[in-house]
Amino acid sequence: MRGIDLREMTELFAPPETFFDTTWLAEPDQLEALRDARLRAELRRASANPFHARRWARAGFDPASVRTAADLPAAPLYDVAAVRASIEAHPPFGEHQNFLLDGSTGARVYFSDGTTGRTRPTVNVPWDAEMYGVLTGRALWLAGLRPGDLVLNSWTYGTHAAAPFADAGARWVGCVQITASSGAVTPTVKQVELMRDYPVRSVLTFGTHLLNLAEAAAGMGLDPVADFTLRAFPGPSAGLGPKISAAWGVEAYESYGFNEVSYLGIECPARGGLHIQEDAFVVEVVDLETGDPVPDGQLGKVVVTSLWRRGGATVRFDSGDLSRLLPRQRCACGSWLRKMDYFQGRADNMVKLRGTNVWPEAIGKYVAACQDSNGEYHVTAHGQDHREELTVRVESPCDPRRRDEVAAALAGELKTHLGLRINVAVVAVGELDPLTGGGAKKKRFTDERPGCGV
Amino acid sequence: MRGIDLREMTELFAPPETFFDTTWLAEPDQLEALRDARLRAELRRASANPFHARRWARAGFDPASVRTAADLPAAPLYDVAAVRASIEAHPPFGEHQNFLLDGSTGARVYFSDGTTGRTRPTVNVPWDAEMYGVLTGRALWLAGLRPGDLVLNSWTYGTHAAAPFADAGARWVGCVQITASSGAVTPTVKQVELMRDYPVRSVLTFGTHLLNLAEAAAGMGLDPVADFTLRAFPGPSAGLGPKISAAWGVEAYESYGFNEVSYLGIECPARGGLHIQEDAFVVEVVDLETGDPVPDGQLGKVVVTSLWRRGGATVRFDSGDLSRLLPRQRCACGSWLRKMDYFQGRADNMVKLRGTNVWPEAIGKYVAACQDSNGEYHVTAHGQDHREELTVRVESPCDPRRRDEVAAALAGELKTHLGLRINVAVVAVGELDPLTGGGAKKKRFTDERPGCGV
Known part of the structure; x- marks a missing residue:
């Protein structure tokens, strides 16, 4: 990869193959010390971003005042409306992304929505684009994928981010990939044929497409449970997990993330919520009206600070998604990483x-x-x-x-x-x-x- | 990139940014010495591939007998029918690709045709997949793309190889990418909007789609020549170059390659044929009936030996494509790399x-x-x-x-x-x-x- 020190990246952020032997099993004080050190560094870095610098000055927030994640609520929130205004004022990418077409190598631009009207660009410099792969790859590994496993990537390759994230994630696990894209590109029946003719271990796509594929397989006279070599389905099944598992006879796992942050919450076989990738994110949940942090277990809006970017900075981004934080405790899977509840709506x-x-x-x-x-x-x-x-x-x-x-x-x-x-x-x-x-x-x-x- | 020594790769095969200051300008004897040394090494490596070993033994060909490219015609040709038979006998990938789903990291599988029936898989181990990017990237650089240039990738992301090759090529140049995929995924009008709203320097796609985009732009009341920030169109324009240049007011360049080999021939601004990437390929042209090499300038079938693979080996693959070799001479662009004629048909x-x-x-x-x-x-x-x-x-x-x-x-x-x-x-x-x-x-x-x- 041009322009990235992958040794540095993998030392800072363990790739799937080593993550589950290291950070995943770390003690709470180790995790929190790591997270807090990264948070302090990220706030220093983000001070150079004019979008954040101006907002912080206006709110009287001093980034040096933050020692731990508990101090973070002193920083102001921002939401997608602020991002839109930044793009409007500084086209085409917005000042928040602090990005110039100046010879910087190999960034990628994704859009919030790929089909209609003017859409919101998110710029990933090469480090960021690779980090999406590391963070997504951990979700795939946790669901059971392993090096050499053949996967079919059936996310739609278009202007939005899901397909390339899954692609980079599978690459970081070491999976062997077949790109299918959506049914508009590779018909559903053809996708089932690929699943049948090659030892496909997983299909990376959204939940309803997995149900469509099962229906298509049955329509072709195939038995979705007996006639395939599947191992697990990681990804956003949007509550359809039990239906998918019943249809295909393999586990389906949830995860949570979005365009701007990659997968921050990933589901382990012990279920009961999504482990937050705490070496890479600080996740808060705030009251819908006041924006103040709510106690563990209470529903509110998910607020995200990312600790791994090298391009634009994400500090207290109000996602508008609903969930709740669960108290830190050791999971049956062995991890002390905090859990959040599944996506509860907008x-x-x-x-x-x-x-x-x-x-x-x-x-x-x-x-x-x-x-x-x-x-x-x-x-x-x-x-x-x-x-x-x-x-x-x-x-x-x-x-x-x-x-x-x-x-x-x-x-x-x-x-x-x-x-x-x-x-x-x-x-x-x-x-x-x-x-x-x-x-x-x-x-x-x-x-x-x-x-x-x- | 997991499992690849990129330092080694870029020392062996100069990436776009250095290629045009080094190999591109090398003297003929340097070029031929490099090519021949790599050819000998590749023949040794391919001897371990059972598909080639058996064919060579049957034909009485001893790979150690080859000292230079001039000795290569002693090796037997093989064609797509032999590849198909290999897949048939050793499903699902064929013995010629010598590839097992054994925990090898991150290979990619592409197919000869993405839409109907049983198709022919080509496996690229991670080294090979990255090399496609290096070789394709040189074509993009030669056409005028530079680090930081924004490009729209409008090849169809499906089971075939063009879109990911363009993607990897643009990444190796250091371009900033927007993925569009085909019109079935991102409507043509929306693609024109992206070209208008962002400073897009090139659209990576096939020739007729570039004409469709110009027509759509005109239909939206835009002037394809005045209202865009394009620099050049590299890629297979299939003889439509003059039409594309007239429609958009920028140069269009040809190249030649296929699924199994990436871009082996790339067009420079001096035109008059395609420079062969001789550090990475040996190209021969043979008689349609006899299979014997024909003199320079004479039409025949293009036979390709690749010098850069780490997975399957390509040694004297009869592409079935028609072209002719041109005598080595220094091009007006400064390069001594041999030229071949444009694709002349099947x-x-x-x-x-x-x-x-x-x-x-x-x-x-x-x-x-x-x-x-x-x-x-x-x-x-x-x-x-x-x-x-x-x-x-x-x-x-x-x-x-x-x-x-x-x-x-x-x-x-x-x-x-x-x-x-x-x-x-x-x-x-x-x-x-x-x-x-x-x-x-x-x-x-x-x-x-x-x-x-x-």
């Missing part, structure tokens, strides 16, 4: 329905558990004042005559678990694509209430 | 028409030069015995009322240059996709003569 998707806060993604969890659904759903808020309603549309391959029955059962589940009456409509498979956008990162919510236009 | 597409040999690709050259055509064509051979005919269908955006006139003019050109009467039919843009297959590597010829089924 803060900005919150609906106050008849006085109760609801997140569409919480509904999605029960859709995923419904045996008759393929897990695809879309939630709409409508009505107004005291007549507000939520309607969830759910895809199901069931006989159309059974749709009312399936809808009633799911509505009952939602009433039991969320304590709310939510309308359920069952539709055919594929029917929600126009609402969700079809691709990997789906839109799950539309607010049709007056004054809540998209 | 040997197996040869048609004997009324006693004269014709290659459909030779017809394509005149289609590309036709002002009224977009360069897309498809040739059919039909009839039998003394009534054999060739018909070329040509896409044109012209007014349908002008089609007969355009057809007559092109038929006249073909008669003048090839000395043959060839039927020309002008059709609408896009109409040939079902015949050519649409994608990057198009099918240009169908033989409908009795007994010549596909």
Whole structure:
């Protein structure tokens, strides 16, 4: 790799093959000392970034005042709106990325959304792009992939980041890769043929595509459990893990991350949440209204500080994603790395329905558990004042005559678990694509209430 | 990069930034000494590959008998049929690739064709995959790309090799990359928006897509020459270079390579053929019937021996592609690297028409030069015995009322240059996709003569 000292990188951030024998098993005081030292260094580095320097000066925050992660909440939060404003003021990449097309070698630019309109670029200098591979590779290793394992990368190679991250991750594990890209490039049936004809150990893609592949395999007269050589599915299965495991007869693992940070939370076989890669991230959870840190176990917005970048700096980025931190304790897997809960939805998707806060993604969890659904759903808020309603549309391959029955059962589940009456409509498979956008990162919510236009 | 000594690689094979100050300008005796030493070493290495060892023993060829490239024709040729047989006998990768899923790190598997049926896998161990980047990167540098230049990679990321090769090549130059993939993933209009909104210096893709992009830009009210920041288009423009240059106002360069070898021939601004990367390849041209080397300047099949692989070995692979070698002489660009002619067609597409040999690709050259055509064509051979005919269908955006006139003019050109009467039919843009297959590597010829089924 041109322009990167890989020896330095792998000494600072253990690659998958050594990570699980070292940092993964470190004692809490070691982990915290490492994290805090890196945090101090990163705050010094970020002081040179005009975007952060100006915001910090305005907020009266002195980066030298931070000794440990506990001091970090003195720094101001920033969110995607601030990133957009930075890009607007300093096109095309924004001052926060502090990046010039000046002969710097081999950066990569990804976009927040690959299909429509003006999108938000994220620049990764070569060090950062490789680090995505190291951090993603750990998730793949944890799920069970090993050097020499053949993997099919079925993320869509386009302007967004998932496919190249999976690609670099598999490379850092030492997997042998076949690139498939989306079904628009390599038809689903052809992907199943590759899985059948080569000893493929995993398919790197999103959850619903794994279910589509199982359905396609069955349609080709193949038995998804018996006729393949799979080992595990790591990646964002978005609550579809149990369905995927049942369909393919192998484990599916969750992870959490996004474009700007790579995989910060990774799931181990002991389950029960996502281990935070604490050598590379500080994760906080803050109150939705006040922005103040909330106690362990309480739901709030995930705030991320990355400790590994060499290009732009990410210090207290308010992701707008919902989750909770769990107290540090030794996991059954042996690791002391703190866990966070699985992705619980988007803060900005919150609906106050008849006085109760609801997140569409919480509904999605029960859709995923419904045996008759393929897990695809879309939630709409409508009505107004005291007549507000939520309607969830759910895809199901069931006989159309059974749709009312399936809808009633799911509505009952939602009433039991969320304590709310939510309308359920069952539709055919594929029917929600126009609402969700079809691709990997789906839109799950539309607010049709007056004054809540998209 | 895991498992590769990049220092060793860049000392053996200069990366783009140093190549043009070193090997590119070396004297003939230096070049030939380097090439011959590498050839001897590669033959020793390939002796351990059972596919080659057995073929050589059968042919009575002793690899130790080769001192220089002039001795190489003692070794037997092999072609894609032998590769297929090797895969058939030793699935899934074939004995010729001598590759096991045994914990070897991070290989990549590409396929000869990404869309239909059982396809031919090519395995690249990590060294080989990186070398594709070095060799491709030289082509990009030669065309004018430099570190920090922003490029849009619009090759299709699927099971074939073009997109990842361009990706690795741009990385070795130090370009900043945006991945677009094909129009099926990132719509053409969106690609034009990226070219407009970011200071894109080049689009890495095939020739007709560059023309499509220019048309889309014009359709959006943009001026392809004035409204963009392009520097040059390197890559397989398949004879469309002049059209592309006219449409975008920047140079387009040819290159030659294929899945198994990367770019072996690269075009310099002095034009007049493709410089062979002689530190990495031995290129021969052989008679279509006898397989014997032909004199410089004479048309024949391109035979390739690669000098840089660490996985499978390529020794005297008969590509089935037509070209000619040019005598070594110093080019106006300063390089002594031998040149070969541009790709002249496929040997197996040869048609004997009324006693004269014709290659459909030779017809394509005149289609590309036709002002009224977009360069897309498809040739059919039909009839039998003394009534054999060739018909070329040509896409044109012209007014349908002008089609007969355009057809007559092109038929006249073909008669003048090839000395043959060839039927020309002008059709609408896009109409040939079902015949050519649409994608990057198009099918240009169908033989409908009795007994010549596909």
